[in-house]
Amino acid sequence: MSLFLVITFVVTLLAAVAAMSLRNLVHCALMLAIAFSGIAAAYLQLNAEFAGFTEILVYVGAIAILIVMAILLTRSGEAPEKSVLTSGWLAGVVVTVMVFTTLGWAVLNSTALPPPPVEAPQATVKNIGDMLMTRYILPLEIIALMLTAAMIGAVIIAFKEDGKSKSSQGNETPIQIGNQPEPLPAGSVESRKEGVA
Amino acid sequence: MTPLQVCLLFSALLFATGFAGAVTRRHAILVLIGIELMLNAANVNLIAFWRFGPHPEALTGFIFVLFSMALAAAEAAVGLALVIAIFRHKKTSNLDEVKDLKG
Numbered sequence: 001m002s003l004f005l006v007i008t009f010v011v012t013l014l015a016a017v018a019a020m021s022l023r024n025l026v027h028c029a030l031m032l033a034i035a036f037s038g039i040a041a042a043y044l045q046l047n048a049e050f051a052g053f054t055e056i057l058v059y060v061g062a063i064a065i066l067i068v069m070a071i072l073l074t075r076s077g078e079a080p081e082k083s084v085l086t087s088g089w090l091a092g093v094v095v096t097v098m099v100f101t102t103l104g105w106a107v108l109n110s111t112a113l114p115p116p117p118v119e120a121p122q123a124t125v126k127n128i129g130d131m132l133m134t135r136y137i138l139p140l141e142i143i144a145l146m147l148t149a150a151m152i153g154a155v156i157i158a159f160k161e162d163g164k165s166k167s168s169q170g171n172e173t174p175i176q177i178g179n180q181p182e183p184l185p186a187g188s189v190e191s192r193k194e195g196v197a
Numbered sequence: 198m199t200p201l202q203v204c205l206l207f208s209a210l211l212f213a214t215g216f217a218g219a220v221t222r223r224h225a226i227l228v229l230i231g232i233e234l235m236l237n238a239a240n241v242n243l244i245a246f247w248r249f250g251p252h253p254e255a256l257t258g259f260i261f262v263l264f265s266m267a268l269a270a271a272e273a274a275v276g277l278a279l280v281i282a283i284f285r286h287k288k289t290s291n292l293d294e295v296k297d298l299k300g
Binding site: 005006009012013016017019020021025029032035039042043046047048050051054055056058059062063066067069070071073076083084085087088089091092093094095096097099100102103104105108113114115116120121123126127128133136139143144147150151153154155157158196 | 198199200201202203204205206207209210211212213214215216217218220221222223224226227229230231233234235237240241244245246247248249250251252254256259260262263264266267268270271272273274275277278279280281282284285287290293
């Protein structure tokens, strides 16, 4: 257990706490990127180099940027004037303390922890590739399928609702038709839909 | 404390931090950030058990982390898409105001 690893842990935890407690969401996203970088540095020191670089690529490179994009798209870049906590935040804090107490007690008192190995393990990219292409080939295919499905699903969910779905939902209710400035002749529903679209 | 216990305690603290953010903040994106931190804490656990466990040559925890990262990326994409859709629908991303399932 090197001192550098402990420093990495402390910096990561500070960044994580800042990411969860700052008021401005953009600052939260930047602190989250620092926390992810710290976790990647911890992976690098735990002999898991490939996982560390994947962490940088996926989390710092993609997810942090995605979160910043979502913050900007929902126009929540500036800090709110009201409280940033939910109404039942005290119960959340209590549950958090209970969760951490349980986890910490289990870690410190467990007798089932394995003894440390004689020498540090090596995970070369060749070994990982061999494993992924032989023993874990089915999970790899399933992950590929799932990523495709998630990508299509995300695009469909976030796709801008254009006139088609809006007009078919809104214009068929009598209230909406009654609010129209001038009544349209019956039978022109199709043309009206196209006009709204 | 053994090195494994230090790693596990760090992971527990990280998990608690993410959990606290996810259950106490009211902005939807902050909740997603908390969930990402919790997923990362689980990954740290897996890497620590792989590094200090009895059979590291099997690479089990390591491969699990790779798959878990792919799942987390998919989860983040879908979750942020949901946040954007809810914002477009209700003009808010405050979770206290998003209470009903009816659109």
